[in-house]
Amino acid sequence: MTFRSETSAVPPIVLNDGNVIPQLGFGVFQVPSDEAYPVVKNALEAGYRSIDTAAIYGNEEGTGRAIRESGLPRDELYVTTKLWNSEQGYDTTLRAFDESMKLLGLDYLDLYLIHWPIAVADKFVDTFRAFQALKQDGRIRSIGVSNFTIANIERVIAETGEIPAVNQVELHPRLGQRELRAFHAEHAIATEAWSPLGQGTLLDHPTITAIAAELDRTPAQVIIRWHLQLGNVVIPKSVTPSRIVANFDVFGFELSDQQTAAIDALDDGGRIGPDPDTFTMGA
Template sequence: MPLPHVPSVALNNGTEIPRIGFGVFQVPDDETTTAVAHALDAGYRSVDTAAVYGNEAGVGRALAASGIARDELYVTTKLWNADQGYDATLRAFDASLAKLGLDHVDLYLIHWPAPARDLYVDTWRAIGTLVADGRVRTAGVSNFNPAHLERLLDSGGLVPAVNQIELHPGLQQRELRALHAAHGIVTEAWSPLAQGAVLADPVVTGIADRHGRSPAQVVLRWHLQLGNVVIPKSVTPARIRENLDVLDFALSPEEMEAVAGLDRGLRTGPDPDTLD
């Protein structure tokens, strides 16, 4: 059975990112290797981890064992808040790269703006250095609200290629997505299924019934049609494959509008203005 071809989206630095990646948030390191191996077998080529997840080594083991050429893989990791600041960022990146067992990452993100620390502009400068050195292919941010993003843009230097944010039908982040569009920043959705909180909604289940799909597949398809990159997470092989099987159907304009009506400011994770 041929593997699904996951389409990519162009980034503002001339590279591309797969539209669907595999997330490993809250997966223990020893389980991560098996989960990532299942994802690679299913056809995923993009894997998203972070220093604070404690499973970069597990991701690295799976990548090394896969036999898949490095240039076919897309690896994202993230800098933790306690490691912000110019010199600390460079040290933390070295540690992440060693755990992954790689000589570069495809995307490196500031995990949170951590505004009370007030170090994200210096941190961004350090990531620019890593890009110049060729050890980071693409620089981005995560959980940056409009004010954080505007400050970074005003500081000069690189324009982030990606902002990875909590985004799902219950929290649609329209203001932030408009700002991304204005600056050529790709929106990447973490918790794209709201940790399951939106999957029992009658709008979603009704669309799923009409298409003969699962509610999760409907929500992931909604993301793709909005233009978002998504990183669903599962450790169950059948669910891992199901989350990738969203490329051969489409929601109608009316169905897209119905899902758009579910926005209710539902956060399943921290508020970027207060997490430090």
């Protein structure tokens, strides 16, 4: 285990490679490059120790600077970035990784993800093989995927002999991903939720606001707690300092079985982002 989880209040999730990832992290999707530094700095000061970015976000440089200048020991931080679709393929993956690491200014990466399968391009297996080589070289601790379907993952396992440590997917109360989560559990793959708050669309839902009132918590705290109790790794994003702090304050209460079931019942397959089977941007 490389990440020193004992230094954080956030529960650790043990991955199938023996490494650990903090169950609660901070995402920087749609955070402009010039805002990434102060936003990540605020998140680290609030207690977050896991930061999730991606090449396509265009903010690896500001994110990396905040991490490096935080004064926190590197082994108390968990850093994830993702390979963009246009860079898939063995050799191009190696070059793209070098560029991300240059922007981040880090010696190693905790987790590297293939951002989308882009099955039509038929490159994700070769891409994962490049990930394996980088892991073998000690430059990445854990390797995984993002937005992969069960069929995509089965192919990776069959053709590379390795099970991804993580699959980061759109997951929120309206898109519970039950079948995919069950598959992950069978293969000891950690389920990581992006857009965990449904990009804010669930914060005024009557079910969520009623539970929040019962618990004297914010709607966002209720949804994040729901994720944690499901066992998901969750990476909420905010640029507002008060919300960054509030979204981290989710360990002093629990949802009842009845409250959890009420949130589960909101699942209507309401996908906000692209469908992984048809998304081809950057192919």
